[in-house]
Amino acid sequence: MKRKIRYTLLIDLDKCVGCMSCTIACKNENNVDPGIFWNRVYKVGPEGQFPNLDMFYFPKQCMHCNDPLCIKVCPTKATYKTEEGIVLVDHDKCYGCGYCTWACPYGARTKNEKKGMVEKCILCAHLVERGEKPACVVSCVGNCRVFGDINDPTSEISIYLAEHSDSAFQIHPEIGTKPSVIYLKPRKGAAKLCQSNTR
Amino acid sequence: MGSIIHKPDGGKIIKTNCFECHAKCGALCHVDSKGRLVKVEGNPEDPRNEGRMCPKGRAAINILYHPDRLNYPMKRVGARGEGKWERITWDEAMDTIYTKIMEYRDQFGPESIVNAQGTGRGTNQWNQRLGNTIGVNHWLAPGHICLAPILVTSLSTIGMVTNWEGADLDRSEVQVFWGSNQIWTEQTYTSGGVNRGRDRNVKLIVIDPNFEHPLAARADHFIGLRPGSDSALAMAWIHVIIEENLYDESFCKRWTTAPILIDSETLNPITEDKLKATGKKDTLVVWDRNTQGVQPMDDHHLKPELDPELNGYFEIVDLNGEILKVKTAWQELRERAAKMTPEKAARLCWLEPKQIYDSARMYAKAKSAAISYFQGLEEHTNSMHTIHAVNTLMMITGNLDVFGGNMWPMFWNHMLSDRLTGRPTDPKAAEKKSNPFKLYVASHPQQVFETMLTGKPYPIKMYLGIAGNPLSWSEQPENTKKALLNLDFIVVMDYFLSPTAQLADIVLPSAHWTERDYIADEQCGRWYFAQQKAVDPLYERRSDVTFIRELGHKINPEMWPWQTDEELFDFQLEPEGVTYKELKDKWIHEHTPDVEKKYEANGFATPTKKAEIYSTVFQSIGIDPLADYEEPLESPYSEPEIAKDYPYILVTGRRYPNYYHSQYRGIPYLRELAPEPRVMINEGLAEELGIKEFDNVWIESPHGKCMMKAQLTNGLHPRVISIPHGWWQGCPELGLPDYPDFIANANNCITHKKHDKNTGSPGSRSSLCQIYKA
Numbered sequence: 001m002k003r004k005i006r007y008t009l010l011i012d013l014d015k016c017v018g019c020m021s022c023t024i025a026c027k028n029e030n031n032v033d034p035g036i037f038w039n040r041v042y043k044v045g046p047e048g049q050f051p052n053l054d055m056f057y058f059p060k061q062c063m064h065c066n067d068p069l070c071i072k073v074c075p076t077k078a079t080y081k082t083e084e085g086i087v088l089v090d091h092d093k094c095y096g097c098g099y100c101t102w103a104c105p106y107g108a109r110t111k112n113e114k115k116g117m118v119e120k121c122i123l124c125a126h127l128v129e130r131g132e133k134p135a136c137v138v139s140c141v142g143n144c145r146v147f148g149d150i151n152d153p154t155s156e157i158s159i160y161l162a163e164h165s166d167s168a169f170q171i172h173p174e175i176g177t178k179p180s181v182i183y184l185k186p187r188k189g190a191a192k193l194c195q196s197n198t199r
Numbered sequence: 200m201g202s203i204i205h206k207p208d209g210g211k212i213i214k215t216n217c218f219e220c221h222a223k224c225g226a227l228c229h230v231d232s233k234g235r236l237v238k239v240e241g242n243p244e245d246p247r248n249e250g251r252m253c254p255k256g257r258a259a260i261n262i263l264y265h266p267d268r269l270n271y272p273m274k275r276v277g278a279r280g281e282g283k284w285e286r287i288t289w290d291e292a293m294d295t296i297y298t299k300i301m302e303y304r305d306q307f308g309p310e311s312i313v314n315a316q317g318t319g320r321g322t323n324q325w326n327q328r329l330g331n332t333i334g335v336n337h338w339l340a341p342g343h344i345c346l347a348p349i350l351v352t353s354l355s356t357i358g359m360v361t362n363w364e365g366a367d368l369d370r371s372e373v374q375v376f377w378g379s380n381q382i383w384t385e386q387t388y389t390s391g392g393v394n395r396g397r398d399r400n401v402k403l404i405v406i407d408p409n410f411e412h413p414l415a416a417r418a419d420h421f422i423g424l425r426p427g428s429d430s431a432l433a434m435a436w437i438h439v440i441i442e443e444n445l446y447d448e449s450f451c452k453r454w455t456t457a458p459i460l461i462d463s464e465t466l467n468p469i470t471e472d473k474l475k476a477t478g479k480k481d482t483l484v485v486w487d488r489n490t491q492g493v494q495p496m497d498d499h500h501l502k503p504e505l506d507p508e509l510n511g512y513f514e515i516v517d518l519n520g521e522i523l524k525v526k527t528a529w530q531e532l533r534e535r536a537a538k539m540t541p542e543k544a545a546r547l548c549w550l551e552p553k554q555i556y557d558s559a560r561m562y563a564k565a566k567s568a569a570i571s572y573f574q575g576l577e578e579h580t581n582s583m584h585t586i587h588a589v590n591t592l593m594m595i596t597g598n599l600d601v602f603g604g605n606m607w608p609m610f611w612n613h614m615l616s617d618r619l620t621g622r623p624t625d626p627k628a629a630e631k632k633s634n635p636f637k638l639y640v641a642s643h644p645q646q647v648f649e650t651m652l653t654g655k656p657y658p659i660k661m662y663l664g665i666a667g668n669p670l671s672w673s674e675q676p677e678n679t680k681k682a683l684l685n686l687d688f689i690v691v692m693d694y695f696l697s698p699t700a701q702l703a704d705i706v707l708p709s710a711h712w713t714e715r716d717y718i719a720d721e722q723c724g725r726w727y728f729a730q731q732k733a734v735d736p737l738y739e740r741r742s743d744v745t746f747i748r749e750l751g752h753k754i755n756p757e758m759w760p761w762q763t764d765e766e767l768f769d770f771q772l773e774p775e776g777v778t779y780k781e782l783k784d785k786w787i788h789e790h791t792p793d794v795e796k797k798y799e800a801n802g803f804a805t806p807t808k809k810a811e812i813y814s815t816v817f818q819s820i821g822i823d824p825l826a827d828y829e830e831p832l833e834s835p836y837s838e839p840e841i842a843k844d845y846p847y848i849l850v851t852g853r854r855y856p857n858y859y860h861s862q863y864r865g866i867p868y869l870r871e872l873a874p875e876p877r878v879m880i881n882e883g884l885a886e887e888l889g890i891k892e893f894d895n896v897w898i899e900s901p902h903g904k905c906m907m908k909a910q911l912t913n914g915l916h917p918r919v920i921s922i923p924h925g926w927w928q929g930c931p932e933l934g935l936p937d938y939p940d941f942i943a944n945a946n947n948c949i950t951h952k953k954h955d956k957n958t959g960s961p962g963s964r965s966s967l968c969q970i971y972k973a
Contacts, residue, residue, distance in 0.1 A: 015397050017382045017390075017413040019856035020872050024254040027868050028238070028261070034867040034933055046410050046914040050881065051423035053913055055416040138240060141251045141386045141856075143394040187397075189416030 006085040007123060008150040009137070010157050011059055012164070012184040015144035018043060018057035022136035022145065026061075029124060029135035036110045038062070038121040039136055047193055056190040059144075061136075062087060062108040062121035063171065063179030070100035070109065078118075084149075085180055086123045094118055105175045123147075150180070202729065202786035208232055214242055214786040216719035216730040218712030219255035219262075220859055221320050222364070222387035223719040224248040225787075226256060228733030236260055236713055236734050244787070247364075247388045247724060254857040254869060259713055261866045263737070268694055269708035270738035279684065280702050289739060292705055296663070297753045299688050300333060303660040309334025309624070310631040311660040313647060316340050317667030318860065321717050321730070324619035324771075325747045326665060327641075332755045334625035335632065338641035339662075341672040344852075345574060348582040348958035350611065351638045355816040357590050357599060358804030360611035364724040366571040368392025368401075370603035373561055373568035377406040377589065378429065378575015378964075382413055383856040388724055389571065402565065404558050406432065407575060408850060409879070409921055410914035420558040423916060426850050427579045427831035427965025428548040433588035434828045435544030436559040438536040440595060445563035447597030451509060454798065455594050456813040457529035458485040458507035459496055460515070466825075468818065469525055471495050473517050483807065483815075486513050486527065496807070528813035528825065532591070535827050547828075547836070549916060563596050567603025578852065578963035580832040582955045583638060587814070588826035594810045602795045608724055609791050612804055615640075619771060621758050631657070636959035637820050643959045644673055645951045651682035661688040665743050666709060670698040671861035671925055674951040674961050675903065676941045692746060695865065698927050708740040715742035718768050718782070725791040727775065729783040822957050831965040832953045838967065841901055845967035849900060850921045851945035852963055853879065861925035864937075870930040876943045877910035879921040880970065885911045888971065895973035898922055900966050903947035906973055920968055 018041050026038050038061060045055035064087045070079050071087070078093035079100055094117040101109040101118060109120045124134035132138075137145040148157035161168060167185040185194050202214040209232030216223040217239075225245020229238035239259040241252035262268075272292035277283030303311045314330040314337055316322065323340075330336030353360050363385065368374050369392040381389040393414065396403070405418040408426045415421045424432055440446050451457045460469045460483075471478030474493060485507035487494040493515050497505055509529040514522050541555035548555075562568050570593060576585050598604030613619075625631065633646035651659045662683060673679040683689060683702050691700040692707035700706050714736040719728035736742070744764050751759035761767040768779035775790055782788055802808025806815050811824075818824040835842040857869045864870050878896050880888075890896055894909045898920060907922055915921060924945040929937030941947055949963050 014417065015394055017393075017856075019253055019383055019386065019413070021252060021254045021257055021856070023872065024257040024857070024868055025240070025252070028257055034871055043411070045416070046912060048913060050913055050916055051410060051421055053410050053416065053421075055410065055914070057413070135240070138250055139252050139257055141253055141382065141390045143251070143390070186417065189418070 003151050004083070005149045006151045006180065007064075007128060008085070008148065008157055008180045008182060009064070009123065009134070010146040010161060010182045010184065012144045012146070012160075013056050013058065013190070014184060014186040014188070015142040016041070016057040016059055017142040019141045021139045021141050022059055025135040025139035026121070029127075030122065032119070033112060033114065036112055036119060038119065044193055045190070054190050054193045056186045056193065060106070060108070061181070062123075063106050063177070063181045064123060066178035066180060068177050069103040069105065073099040073103040075099065082125065084128075086125050086128070088122055088125060089118055089120065091117050105172060105177065106179070201784055202731070213731060213733045214244070215713075215733060216728045217252065217256040217259065218320060218717070218730065219253070219259070220385055221318065222247070222385040222722040223728065223730065224252055224256055224387045225728065226252065226259075228713055230733055234734060236263055239713070245728075246726075247391065248386065249391055251386060251390050253383075253386050254872065255859055255863065258863070258866055258869050259711070261868050262694070262863065263711045263713050263734075265866060267696070267865055268740075269696060269700075269706060270740060271708060272739065273706050275704045279704075282701065284706070289741070292707060293749065293753065295705060296690055296750065299661055300754060303688075304334060307658050307660055308631070309628070310337070310657050313337045313339050313659055313662050315662060315664035315667050315669070317672070318345065319721070321719065321721055322665065322743050322747065323721070324615060325744055327615065327620040328758065329747050329751050331621040331623045331628075332751050332758045334623060335628045336620070336623055336641060337632065337647055339644055339647050339664075339669070340641070340667065341644065341669070342641065343639060343644055343954070343959045344578050344672065344961065344963055347640055348577045348638070348955065348960045349586055351640060351958065352583050352586040353590060354612070354804070355638070356587055356805070356811045356814045357594065358612070358810070359600070359607040361593070361599070361605040361607060362570065362572045364388040364722055365606045365608050366569040367567075367603050367606045368569050368571070369395060371401065371567050371569040372565035372603060373402040373404065375404045375406065375562060375568060375570040376412070376414055377570055377572040378577075379571045379573035380407070380412055380854055381571055381573060384573075384854050385722065388722070402561055404561060408916065408919050409853070411879070411912060420554060420561065422550060422554055422558055424548040424550055425916070426848050426919060427581065427834055427962070429576055429579075430581055430585040430588050430826075431539060431544045431547040431828045432550075432555065433585065433592060434536050434539035434826065435541045435555050436562065436592055437532070437588070437595065437826070438539050439541060439556055439559035440563045440592070441533050441536055443560070445560065446595040448509065450597035451529065451595055451812070452507050454803070455810045456483070456807055456815065457527065457532070457595075458509055459483045459528050459813055460486060460493065460513065460525040461528050461531065461813065463512065463524040463526050466531060466818070468813070468815065469515070469523065473523075474515065475518065486511070532812060532825050535825065539828050562592070567601060568596065568598055569604055574852065575964060577960055579960060579965045580953055580955050580962045581829040582960040583957040584823070584827050584829040591812055591826040594812050599810055600796055600798055606795065607797055610720060610723065614721065624755065624758075634959075636954065636957060637822060638957040639959040644669070645954070648673065648679050648682040648951070651685050652678075660686060661690075662686050663690045664699060665692045665747065668693070668697040668699045668861050670941075671927055671944065672946070674946050674949040674963070676944050676946050678951060692743060694862075695928065697861070707746060708738065710736040710740040710742045714740060715744070716764055716768075717742070717744065718771060718779070725789055725793060727772070727782060727788045727790055729779070729786050731783050831962055833950070833962055833967050834965060835967070841967050845900060845969045847918050847920045847968050847970065849898065849948055849966045849968035850919065850964045851924055851949060853921045853923045855923065858925060861927055864926060864928040865930050867930055867932045870933055870935055874933070874935050876907040876923055876926040876938070878907040878970065879910050879912050879915055881915045881917040881919070882911045882913055884917045885909060890970070890972055896970055897973050898948060898968055898970050900948040900950075900968045902950040905941070905943050905945060905947045907943055920970055
């Protein structure tokens with residue numbers, strides 16, 4: 001039986017250097033309007049007293065949940081999930097009611113007022129379809145992004161995850177949307193900051 | 200396959216190199232069938248960036264097609280700076296510029312014409328050749344705050360420039376980032392080594408006043424030192440390394456000038472001719488342990504029977520039978536370092552002694568350790584001693600030109616060779632240069648501005664600036680503006696109508712890197728790349744090289760015989776035995792093999808062929824030959840009176856990953872990532888001063904002030920203030936403002952009167968200031 005593909009993004013927070021290359025790569029790849037971000041990099045910290053501090057950068061985008069709330073609330077079925085696990089918005093069906101932007105626990109969706117519809121990270125599905133990687137992954141200066149089929153134990157992402165499984169976590173899994181984006185905790189300089197996120 | 204890949208749909212992918220910083224990442228430019236650039240990404244075939252690309256490079260399309268770009272040559276029709284322009288042809292522009300140059304040269308001499316530039320990035324040699332063609336190479340560039348202090352100090356002492364791509368991060372056991380944030384500014388040759396370093400748990404030391412350095416939190420040692428105190432820290436590291444015998448004794452004896460004998464009092468070197476009639480004037484001497492006597496220092500082929508003593512005082516007899524009291528250069532270094540105990544350095548640097556001991560040991564005990572250092576060491580009024588001290592660390596630990604240490608990128612030894620820059624055509628050019636600093640290579644910018652203002656010692660009439668914006672980079676920009684307005688004729692070639700271009704009589708439209716042919720050479724490590732155009736120049740934009748070459752040809756065709764840029768590039772590449780066409784076909788050309796210890800063949804590129812812990816070059820021109828602690832000219836310790844009213848230390852020039860100096864605040868995608876200039880202030884200090892996040896704040900020094908919005912952080916020492924530079928441009932698409940009249944110009948706070956006495960660098964990163972709510 002053919003194994004089902006599940007595309008997943010892994011972000012190693014130990015390596016993110018906060019350069020925002022992912023943000024620009026995304027915007028130019030997908031022609032995202034100014035003021036709207038499909039991914040962004042947040043700075044967490046510095047926390048503590050100089051010079052004994054914690055800090056890390058935190059890139060955030062759609063979590064491509066396995067059981068996403070955005071799909072449940074969408075009145076027009078514009079939001080859907082592909083067989084490979086990518087959550088997309090059909091812009092022919094979306095009329096911008098914005099319910100999904102309220103439902104998403106990760107704040108990953110933005111209503112484009114000008115276009116009258118909702119936008120978000122598409123994991124560069126058009127590139128993935130032809131065997132390429134998402135633009136943010138290719139561009140990443142810190143090599144902190146690993147992309148691939150998590151169901152394939154020989155994929156780069158599965159191997160990377162296996163090597164670092166002790167530091168892997170997901171954002172707010174308790175909500176129950178089964179986010180597919182996996183983060184790795186920084187191995188140094190963020191122990192205190194990470195406590196609240198890992199439960 | 201070649202370097203242009205044709206796609207079935209009529210489009211193509213061009214292998215080329217980004218130009219948004221010096222390091223020039225390999226890039227792939229995707230052009231559609233209509234000839235429009237549609238995508239720019241990193242080229243995985245570049246062994247340096249391996250496909251990674253920073254936001255500036257990724258925004259190339261936005262820069263290429265931006266509506267505010269200069270597209271045609273224009274001449275001023277209103278009053279200067281009024282903003283009234285009339286489009287002219289390139290022919291008219293070239294004829295006018297040529298005529299003015301010849302007029303001023305005949306009437307006032309070649310020194311009356313200033314050739315200027317910004318960061319250079321591949322045109323340093325051609326701009327200098329243009330200056331030499333006119334007669335006097337003023338080369339008005341921001342070299343005093345970038346490149347020149349490091350370049351001259353390093354080439355003079357170790358014969359190489361090793362602090363950038365030379366830091367062999369990938370093979371090092373310990374990585375040190377010292378006043379250097381190259382993972383943001385020049386990730387090309389930094390990111391691979393750092394990223395793989397994270398995987399192999401490499402030891403990391405970050406020495407920087409700012410904890411928001413992207414690697415600080417990952418570091419084994421974050422050394423958050425007082426800005427400008429780096430020479431104290433370096434001397435304390437040397438102290439620990441010598442006292443604990445962590446130095447590479449064999450390398451110091453064989454390959455450095457450490458064992459040479461010097462006069463105990465004057466520190467002048469003892470030469471063989473002083474000791475015997477047949478002795479040579481240029482031969483230095485050492486104390487040989489085997490013969491228990493003085494022997495000539497060997498050149499790089501060390502005699503195995505010679506065993507030079509590193510330590511000690513000696514009494515030797517000269518030609519006339521008189522006794523000379525001498526010591527080794529190492530002994531002098533050791534005594535200087537002895538004075539800088541880690542305890543003393545900790546007080547000066549605002550650190551704990553343990554941090555200094557532990558980090559010094561980590562660096563010195565590693566089998567190999569690489570130091571990446573940059574403008575955090577350079578933009579101070581004590582840069583020469585600081586740079587020499589850090590280079591000395593590389594020397595005494597034997598980390599020079601070895602794998603995992605600081606390698607020797609040969610390019611820097613040839614970048615400004617006479618072959619490329621030509622020689623000045625005015626026989627009196629050397630004395631007509633404006634430069635009071637022994638280690639500054641061209642006319643010093645502030646001296647040129649002073650000459651423009653006063654007409655002394657000679658009148659300056661014309662400024663010809665290519666890709667440079669001194670109204671952003673120079674100390675005291677208001678003064679610079681007055682100086683430029685004093686001139687009769689100003690030409691500026693640029694992408695955008697910068698504040699400097701706004702003062703011009705003629706502006707010329709510069710072609711973007713995606714629309715011009717260049718050679719990517721500078722900071723490209725062991726390679727040359729064909730930085731070839733992806734699209735033909737839009738409108739009437741032209742490559743800077745084309746403009747320089749054609750103007751040079753008009754003035755002196757003998758110095759510029761080349762009819763095309765390609766011929767010029769062929770000339771540059773001649774020693775490589777490769778033509779520009781061949782380079783374009785293969786895109787990448789390796790000019791230096793990946794070998795270590797290249798010095799074993801012919802020694803180091805210094806007069807002694809040794810790595811000069813004791814610099815014979817410095818000594819010969821009356822400069823202190825050894826590393827030492829030196830306080831910045833304006834610090835709480837050197838100017839305690841000023842510090843009473845200006846108690847904080849100001850670091851200007853804090854970097855962004857999405858801007859390059861004063862460029863690109865007008866590009867919406869880049870501007871929205873950092874929409875306004877922010878002053879970083881320690882949270883506790885801000886509370887004390889009643890300053891809240893986003894408050895408008897004046898940053899004021901004894902020399903001027905600028906206004907920025909407050910950004911509170913725990914990442915800075917409570918007495919350190921950090922501000923960015925380069926804010927002038929607005930972004931109308933986002934409704935974000937410009938910053939006219941230097942309101943947010945960091946350089947208002949930096950004096951143009953105090954510089955390192957040898958290198959001419961100002962105190963851009965260690966000046967005294969105060970801050971208050973606006």
